[in-house]
Amino acid sequence: MYVAVKGGEAAIANAHQLLADRRRGDRSLPAISIDQIVAQLGLAVDRVMAEASLYDRELAALAVRQARGDMIEAIFILRAYRTTLPRFGMSVPVDTAKMKIERRISATYKDLPGGQLLGPTFDYTHRLLDPSLLTDEPVAEPLRRTVDESSMMRVSDILAGEGLIESDGHMPEDHVPGDLTREPLEFPLNRDLRLQALARGDEGFLLALAYSTQRGYARTHPFVGEVRIGEVEVELDIPELGFAVSLGPVQVTECQMVNQFQGSAKNPPQFTRGYGLVFGQSERKAMAMSLVDRALRAEEFGEDIVAPAQDEEFVISHSDNVQATGFVEHLKLPHYVDFQAELDLVRRMRAEYDARNGVEKNDPIRDAAE
Amino acid sequence: MTDLATYNFAYLDEQTKRMIRRAILKAISIPGYQVPFASREMPMPYGWGTGGVQVTAAILGPKDVLKVIDQGADDTTNAVSIRAFFQKVANVAVTTKTREATIIQTRHRIPEETLTAGQTLVYQVPIPEPLRFLEPRETETRKMHALEEYGLMHVKLYEDIARNGHIATTYAYPVKVEGRYVMDPSPTPKFDNPKMHMSEALQLFGAGREKRIYAVPPHTDVVSLDFEDHPFEIQHFDKPCALCGAEHVYLDEVVLDDKGGRMFVCSDTDHCEDRREHGHAGEMLARQEAAE
Numbered sequence: 001m002y003v004a005v006k007g008g009e010a011a012i013a014n015a016h017q018l019l020a021d022r023r024r025g026d027r028s029l030p031a032i033s034i035d036q037i038v039a040q041l042g043l044a045v046d047r048v049m050a051e052a053s054l055y056d057r058e059l060a061a062l063a064v065r066q067a068r069g070d071m072i073e074a075i076f077i078l079r080a081y082r083t084t085l086p087r088f089g090m091s092v093p094v095d096t097a098k099m100k101i102e103r104r105i106s107a108t109y110k111d112l113p114g115g116q117l118l119g120p121t122f123d124y125t126h127r128l129l130d131p132s133l134l135t136d137e138p139v140a141e142p143l144r145r146t147v148d149e150s151s152m153m154r155v156s157d158i159l160a161g162e163g164l165i166e167s168d169g170h171m172p173e174d175h176v177p178g179d180l181t182r183e184p185l186e187f188p189l190n191r192d193l194r195l196q197a198l199a200r201g202d203e204g205f206l207l208a209l210a211y212s213t214q215r216g217y218a219r220t221h222p223f224v225g226e227v228r229i230g231e232v233e234v235e236l237d238i239p240e241l242g243f244a245v246s247l248g249p250v251q252v253t254e255c256q257m258v259n260q261f262q263g264s265a266k267n268p269p270q271f272t273r274g275y276g277l278v279f280g281q282s283e284r285k286a287m288a289m290s291l292v293d294r295a296l297r298a299e300e301f302g303e304d305i306v307a308p309a310q311d312e313e314f315v316i317s318h319s320d321n322v323q324a325t326g327f328v329e330h331l332k333l334p335h336y337v338d339f340q341a342e343l344d345l346v347r348r349m350r351a352e353y354d355a356r357n358g359v360e361k362n363d364p365i366r367d368a369a370e
Numbered sequence: 371m372t373d374l375a376t377y378n379f380a381y382l383d384e385q386t387k388r389m390i391r392r393a394i395l396k397a398i399s400i401p402g403y404q405v406p407f408a409s410r411e412m413p414m415p416y417g418w419g420t421g422g423v424q425v426t427a428a429i430l431g432p433k434d435v436l437k438v439i440d441q442g443a444d445d446t447t448n449a450v451s452i453r454a455f456f457q458k459v460a461n462v463a464v465t466t467k468t469r470e471a472t473i474i475q476t477r478h479r480i481p482e483e484t485l486t487a488g489q490t491l492v493y494q495v496p497i498p499e500p501l502r503f504l505e506p507r508e509t510e511t512r513k514m515h516a517l518e519e520y521g522l523m524h525v526k527l528y529e530d531i532a533r534n535g536h537i538a539t540t541y542a543y544p545v546k547v548e549g550r551y552v553m554d555p556s557p558t559p560k561f562d563n564p565k566m567h568m569s570e571a572l573q574l575f576g577a578g579r580e581k582r583i584y585a586v587p588p589h590t591d592v593v594s595l596d597f598e599d600h601p602f603e604i605q606h607f608d609k610p611c612a613l614c615g616a617e618h619v620y621l622d623e624v625v626l627d628d629k630g631g632r633m634f635v636c637s638d639t640d641h642c643e644d645r646r647e648h649g650h651a652g653e654m655l656a657r658q659e660a661a662e
Contacts, residue, residue, distance in 0.1 A: 008445060008447075008450065009450050009454065011447070012447060012450060012451060012454075076411075076415065079411040080411045080412065080413045082411070083410045083411040083412075084377065084381075084383065086383070086385075181408075181410075182408050183408050184406035184407055184408050184409065184581040184582075185581070186406065187508055187509050188509070313507055313508060313509065317508075322411065322415075322416065323416045323579050325415065325416075326415030326416030326417040326418060326420075326579060327416055327417035327496070327579055328417075329415060329417070330415065330416075330417030330418050330496070333418065333440070333447075333448050333477075334440060334441050334446055334447075334448075335441075335478070335557075336441055336622055336623075337441045337442060337478045337479055337541070337558075337559055337620070337622070337637055338478060338540070338541040338542075338557050338559065340559070340620075340621070340622060340623055340637075341540035341541045341559040341560070341561070341605060342540050342541075343623065344540065344605050345536065345538065345540045348536070349534055349535075349536065352535065
């Protein structure tokens, strides 16, 4: 007998209770603490901060725990909180030349002022499962260098000295940086908005697009001019005071990709740049971002637009994983009203088809029984 | 972190509400035109009604009575979830009765009962651009709307007829509003299109992920696109509702067993219950009562 489908608040409440149970897991094990997630799953926390556009390790760790380790869900939770926060103002541009460096490498120079600093990297580790991590074996203290207070010259500044690379570029005096969280995007975008979108874009999506440029879909001849990771000061101009006040340090990863450029009618042959800047330690994301940024500048340099990675509307419209996951997953919501409409049309067209082909008319609804 | 749980009335901060209200006013002034707005991340996923929720949050007052439906029903899971959200963050009165509601948020249906002056119908819209499947680029479709260049849509409908003998669009069937903008009515079945025409109620459309709001003010012309020799037609069902006996309403097909048994019942649950309360009985209900 037909039982009306009562979606019901009880069913939803029970489902959420079950979710809470699965999240907690085996009660005989201690619950994982937020501090532990911040300290020991730091790169997961960094990714959530970067793609949620909110620098707060504790809240990001809370989101990771609440999401049972599902990164996109965690990013979504943190974004939904971020959006309720008031915006006080705009910071002064951070000066990455003054970064307190933890890691800094360049692939374009063997040695350079400030040197190559490997820092805490997975590079050159052998990816062999490490049985010592099965237990809590003591870990030796790392070597530490004495703090160097002087700023570390950026590779782009070295090349700029010779005039061989495009400059940082200038925005018009009256240019107010866009904010994609407060204004709807309208294509084509300025580069500030584009970089904002890329900075919160999905790491996997940008990685795949960046990879595609290396495999010939809009090749940009890239070199890693520099990747640097460390802390920079965030400063806010307070109009009442007339000077900038430090709000505190944030950890960022910056990548300057150096790309070949043949020159055009307007510009002499020189190196061009792709830029990546991401909250936390996230080298893969910063590098992918800089490759995609450079590919998206095709029009600016008069290059042919032939590949997906060069197509701004395509890239930026699909880089946001919170939007993407919502829309893909909404397909599991009921669609039976629309499906009914389609069913009706297909049945009608099928009946006409059968009539044309001399097939005896069956009651389509009874078909299954016969 | 203790103040994490405090939110403004109806969740959104007043500044955001003002921004959304401005977009709504603009949308009402230019019927059928898609107004870009700075859509916020809502605490439910994109594609699950964030546009409708933002519109409702921006127009909701403490004295409003809210009804939320999905597929025409008040008790589908997402409708339950959105209704619970507004009860929680705005503490407003809610109802399942169409005529008692001042604001009705809907996904995929327009209630069977004719809406009246003073009521507002808020649609959740996934893809606001009716031309999107013909032209994926926003930069192009905006131009097409500006130039009133809708030939492509007519060609598509014509090709449907040439190929299938029918216009193969059964839901989200494009309409022209007040003789100017071609508009997506959201994925309601085309059965509901005539209800939009000259409605006394205000109709607002919110697309959160795509960041667009549009509107059909009361007493506005809404015409489904068609051809003289292939006029627009709505779906017809062979049988009345098996529970309340209603005819000329949209029905859901319910599979009863694995032997091909089906029944058709009202998609609008409030309408169906109301009729049954007034003594109407369909075939299935009559049979059930006879058995008891």
